[in-house]
Amino acid sequence: MVGRPRSEQARRAILEAALRLCERDGYPNVTLKGIAEEAGTGRQTLYRWWDTKADLLLEAMTDLVESSRAPSQADLETFLRETFALADGAVGRVVAGLMAEAQSDPALAERLRARLIGPRRDALRAVLERMPPPPGADLDLLIDMIFGVMWYRLLNRHAPLDAALAEDITTLVARIGASP
Amino acid sequence: MVGRPRSEQARRAILEAALRLCERDGYPNVTLKGIAEEAGTGRQTLYRWWDTKADLLLEAMTDLVESSRAPSQADLETFLRETFALADGAVGRVVAGLMAEAQSDPALAERLRARLIGPRRDALRAVLERMPPPPGADLDLLIDMIFGVMWYRLLNRHAPLDAALAEDITTLVARIGASP
DNA sequence: TATAATCGAGACACGGTGTCCTGTAAAGTG
DNA sequence: CACTTTACAGGACACCGTGTCTCGATTATA
Numbered sequence: 001m002v003g004r005p006r007s008e009q010a011r012r013a014i015l016e017a018a019l020r021l022c023e024r025d026g027y028p029n030v031t032l033k034g035i036a037e038e039a040g041t042g043r044q045t046l047y048r049w050w051d052t053k054a055d056l057l058l059e060a061m062t063d064l065v066e067s068s069r070a071p072s073q074a075d076l077e078t079f080l081r082e083t084f085a086l087a088d089g090a091v092g093r094v095v096a097g098l099m100a101e102a103q104s105d106p107a108l109a110e111r112l113r114a115r116l117i118g119p120r121r122d123a124l125r126a127v128l129e130r131m132p133p134p135p136g137a138d139l140d141l142l143i144d145m146i147f148g149v150m151w152y153r154l155l156n157r158h159a160p161l162d163a164a165l166a167e168d169i170t171t172l173v174a175r176i177g178a179s180p
Numbered sequence: 181m182v183g184r185p186r187s188e189q190a191r192r193a194i195l196e197a198a199l200r201l202c203e204r205d206g207y208p209n210v211t212l213k214g215i216a217e218e219a220g221t222g223r224q225t226l227y228r229w230w231d232t233k234a235d236l237l238l239e240a241m242t243d244l245v246e247s248s249r250a251p252s253q254a255d256l257e258t259f260l261r262e263t264f265a266l267a268d269g270a271v272g273r274v275v276a277g278l279m280a281e282a283q284s285d286p287a288l289a290e291r292l293r294a295r296l297i298g299p300r301r302d303a304l305r306a307v308l309e310r311m312p313p314p315p316g317a318d319l320d321l322l323i324d325m326i327f328g329v330m331w332y333r334l335l336n337r338h339a340p341l342d343a344a345l346a347e348d349i350t351t352l353v354a355r356i357g358a359s360p
Numbered sequence: 361t362a363t364a365a366t367c368g369a370g371a372c373a374c375g376g377t378g379t380c381c382t383g384t385a386a387a388g389t390g
Numbered sequence: 391c392a393c394t395t396t397a398c399a400g401g402a403c404a405c406c407g408t409g410t411c412t413c414g415a416t417t418a419t420a
Contacts, residue, residue: 032407097283138352151335156289182395183396187398
């Protein structure tokens, strides 16, 4: 086990090419063949390091989300506004594509939960617990309802993910906390 | 414009074959070629009447949902329990597959909203408006949160869609209605 | 220098899609 | 009873993305 080391340059070129193509053509229209050509790399190099297109984009997404990590010390409305702003753009389309693909790939579904969805749930839980006063209701259900709205709108696109939604949700959560 | 009429027998055979294969292999693993073979029909017959696999399954789903239409005169908890029971089985998997495919097919997304999601939203709205007392909060947001949980769990599969969830949501909605 | 793992590049089989064609069957019309 | 029109089952075909394999060249360690 010595050999030539993995080229970090090739890895970055591939991930950046994948993101570029996702923005231009949309996640579902991106192919591994196209990524290799856009990155100027051999196709085998992709298959050596990632199992599928989804696996590759999941790595690109985690890199991107972790780099632009929100302070998370914020209050609920700020947290939601920043989360929705991220989800409303190209990142949201890619993540929606990953969720779509996870419907036919249980292993991807597992990684998606572990690397993206789980951590975001933990972050929202921390924000809710720090609220004055913390809502008395079942926190898990509250998280499901808040992120449920986000995913529902992200996938079904019947309404926007904007600052108004962040405000409305915050108001509603406050009402729940205020009731006996 | 006279000619041989469309074979209702072939139509039913195709839709039933599609549902059978979805239960056996899962929606994403079903192919138009496989459906034609299972139904004992020519492939051109499928392409003549449906544009895509999703289009075909959407028709099968609407047929099925309309045939097993819930009374909808029920209270919120009953309505949710019946809805979740339907979504928790094979129907839910197919619908999740349709939503997944809609991420790469805007026309399908449109039909999905018009034929399945929209009507269910209307039904839930009617139930909420009939509640004593009707929740004062924004009904659209409430619908988004309730069906949001359902879709979130249906797609992400981190928790079940069961009677307990129906009860918890009903309790939470009652608390919202009780607060000023 | 020898070994080992990488790199870009291309060839290949496989499978699903969507179109086209053939011969046959079932309706309406003269 | 012909004639026209459309649907039917079945097969052939090109197209495209996937995933595996091979090749010679490159870049590290021992």
